[in-house]
Amino acid sequence: MPELRRDPIVGRWVIISTERGGRPQDVSMPSAPLPSASMCPFCPGQERLTPKEILAYRPHASEPDSPNWTVRVIPNKFPALHVEGDMGREGLGLYDRMNGIGAHEVIIETPNHKEHLADLPANRVEDVLWAYRDRILDLKKDLRLRYILIFKNQGATAGATLEHSHSQLIALPVVPTSVLEEIDGCRQHFQQKERCIYCDILRQESTEGTRVVLENPEFVCLTPYAPRFPFEMWILPKRHAGYFEECQRTQFEFLAPMLGEALRRMDTVLARPAYNFILHSSPLHEKTGDYYHWHIEIIPKLTQVAGFEWGTGFYINPVSPEEAAKALRDAEI
Numbered sequence: 001m002p003e004l005r006r007d008p009i010v011g012r013w014v015i016i017s018t019e020r021g022g023r024p025q026d027v028s029m030p031s032a033p034l035p036s037a038s039m040c041p042f043c044p045g046q047e048r049l050t051p052k053e054i055l056a057y058r059p060h061a062s063e064p065d066s067p068n069w070t071v072r073v074i075p076n077k078f079p080a081l082h083v084e085g086d087m088g089r090e091g092l093g094l095y096d097r098m099n100g101i102g103a104h105e106v107i108i109e110t111p112n113h114k115e116h117l118a119d120l121p122a123n124r125v126e127d128v129l130w131a132y133r134d135r136i137l138d139l140k141k142d143l144r145l146r147y148i149l150i151f152k153n154q155g156a157t158a159g160a161t162l163e164h165s166h167s168q169l170i171a172l173p174v175v176p177t178s179v180l181e182e183i184d185g186c187r188q189h190f191q192q193k194e195r196c197i198y199c200d201i202l203r204q205e206s207t208e209g210t211r212v213v214l215e216n217p218e219f220v221c222l223t224p225y226a227p228r229f230p231f232e233m234w235i236l237p238k239r240h241a242g243y244f245e246e247c248q249r250t251q252f253e254f255l256a257p258m259l260g261e262a263l264r265r266m267d268t269v270l271a272r273p274a275y276n277f278i279l280h281s282s283p284l285h286e287k288t289g290d291y292y293h294w295h296i297e298i299i300p301k302l303t304q305v306a307g308f309e310w311g312t313g314f315y316i317n318p319v320s321p322e323e324a325a326k327a328l329r330d331a332e333i
Contacts, residue, residue: 002081002100004174012177015100017080041077042164044069044111051075054105055134057127070124071131072108073169079104080170087144087173103139103171107131107150113164116154116272118263126256128167129247132279135169136245140284145171147179147283155274158301167277175283182280183288190291198293199240201225211321213328214261218254221262223321223328229303230319231270231328233262235296242289244281259296261333266300268331274301 002017041049044067053065055073062068081102088099109117109128117125132150139145152167153159160166175183189197205211205222213233214221221235235258237251247255266275281294309315 001085004098004100006096008094013174015080017100019078040113040164042108042162042166043113051077055131069111071127073131073135074106076104076106101144101173105135105169107167109165116165118260118267122257122260125260126252129252129256133245139171144173145284147172147175150279152277158274158276183292186291196240196291196293198236202236211325213325214258216254216258218251219258221258223325227317227321228315229299230317231300231324233298241294242282242292244279244294264333265328265331268333269327270300275299
């Protein structure tokens with residue numbers, strides 16, 4: 001059973017999950033290529049190599065754990081956390097711990113081993129977004145869970161251990177410290193001005209335009225004013241909303257093409273880099289909807305986080321967000 005341990009100084013929780021030691025990339029730098037399609041457990045016809053599916057979208061009725069799917073969700077074979085068991089919260093003198101209760105799932109975005117999320121047509125990207133929403137709504141019923149993070153590691157240097165395009169979901173029994181800090185910043189702004197800070201950012205960025213990459217009736221894609229990483233992008237809904245899972249169909253119809261185009265522009269400008277994609281949404285059962293605003297962050301892996309960044313929390317970014325936005329806007333895709 002994994003466990004969560006709390007750092008008593010900064011309040012940060014750490015997952016101790018020795019079972020994931022079965023993944024060589026967790027204890028050493030990757031030195032071999034990622035598995036090919038012939039060995040890939042995520043490819044159609046190889047369903048027996050994965051845990052039983054939790055959810056699958058199929059254009060035609062077929063048996064679970066069989067081919068002919070377009071999106072498939074499975075438990076992670078090497079989970080960081082487990083659904084089964086009790087919380088087991090306890091204090092050990094100065095320290096706090098609990099059992100590693102949660103969920104760890106994989107969303108396989110396409111049956112085609114060579115396709116990336118950026119390659120999919122908008123209706124297929126929309127299916128991936130619906131899968132995210134369906135899984136959040138299902139896991140939200142478990143009151144032990146307090147936060148769900150959906151993220152994507154594309155490429156070995158971004159943390160992927162399989163080449164086949166996929167994203168992951170981890171449901172946690174605690175709200176991460178970094179999320180609490182972000183929410184606290186939003187709360188302070190709201191208390192002072194009675195407005196959402198992300199809504200204020202949207203208004204200013206849409207007026208200035210220099211950091212806007214894409215815009216449609218429902219969403220804006222921009223490079224943030226103070227990005228940690230070169231070519232970092234945010235996608236924000238124009239309608240104020242704290243919870244991704246409360247999106248309506250019309251919003252997904254506009255989000256899917258914007259997400260796909262943002263990724264294709266990044267691929268064109270940066271020659272298909274490794275990247276991380278993170279979905280930021282409100283904690284599951286806390287009332288943050290008045291002042292928090294869900295959004296997506298896309299972070300190409302172009303620089304390394306090294307001693308200065310770890311020691312200070314400062315980031316050195318060699319590309320201004322204005323230059324990055326112009327290059328992304330001007331890209332011919």
